[in-house]
Amino acid sequence: MGDVANDRNAAFEETKQFALQSLASVAYQINTLARDLLDMLDLQTDKISSLTGQVDNIDVVVNIHKEKLARREIGALTTNKSLQKQPKIIAPATQEPVQRYKRTPIDFSVLDGIGHGVRVEVPYQSRAGLISRAASSVSGSQQYGGHYAQYERTANIGTNTSFG
Structure with a gap:
C-alpha cells in the first residue's frame, strides 16, 4: 500500500502542478487581453481626439465663411461714396503786397x-x-x-x- 499512496501523492502533486500551470496560463491570457484592450482604448481615444480637432477646424472654417457671407450682404446694402473732384488750390503767380497795419481810433x-x-x-x-x-x-x-x-x-x- 505504500506504493499506491506514493503514486497517489505523486499524482496529486502532478495534478497540483498542472492546475497551477493552468491558472498561471489563464492569468497570463487575462493580462494580455487586458493590456490589448487598454491599447485599443488608447487608440480609440486618440482617434476621437483627432476627429474632435477636425470637427473644431471645420467649425472655425464654417464660422469664417458665414462671417464673409454676412459681410457681403452688408456690403450689398451700401452704396459707393461719390467723390466730387474739386480743383486744387493754385498759388497766384504774383503775390499781393501786404499792407502795413494802420492804427485808427475807435468810434464808440x-x-x-x-x-x-x-x-x-x-x-x-x-x-x-x-x-x-x-x-x-x-x-x-x-x-x-x-x-x-x-x-x-x-x-x-x-x-x-x-x-x-
Missing part, C-alpha cells in the same frame, strides 16, 4: 442809435476831434448810468482829455 458812438433808449447828445472828444455821443435811458426819465455820476467826478470821465 457807432452803435449808440440802436436800442430802445432815448437819445441824449453828450459831447465826447477823441483824437479825431469832437464826436457827439448819445446816451440812453431805461425809463426815459433819467440819464442812463446816473448812479455812476460819483465816479465820473473822481475819475475825470466826461472832461476833455486827450489820448496820446
Whole structure:
C-alpha cells in the first residue's frame, strides 16, 4: 500500500502542478487581453481626439465663411461714396503786397442809435476831434448810468482829455 499512496501523492502533486500551470496560463491570457484592450482604448481615444480637432477646424472654417457671407450682404446694402473732384488750390503767380497795419481810433458812438433808449447828445472828444455821443435811458426819465455820476467826478470821465 505504500506504493499506491506514493503514486497517489505523486499524482496529486502532478495534478497540483498542472492546475497551477493552468491558472498561471489563464492569468497570463487575462493580462494580455487586458493590456490589448487598454491599447485599443488608447487608440480609440486618440482617434476621437483627432476627429474632435477636425470637427473644431471645420467649425472655425464654417464660422469664417458665414462671417464673409454676412459681410457681403452688408456690403450689398451700401452704396459707393461719390467723390466730387474739386480743383486744387493754385498759388497766384504774383503775390499781393501786404499792407502795413494802420492804427485808427475807435468810434464808440457807432452803435449808440440802436436800442430802445432815448437819445441824449453828450459831447465826447477823441483824437479825431469832437464826436457827439448819445446816451440812453431805461425809463426815459433819467440819464442812463446816473448812479455812476460819483465816479465820473473822481475819475475825470466826461472832461476833455486827450489820448496820446
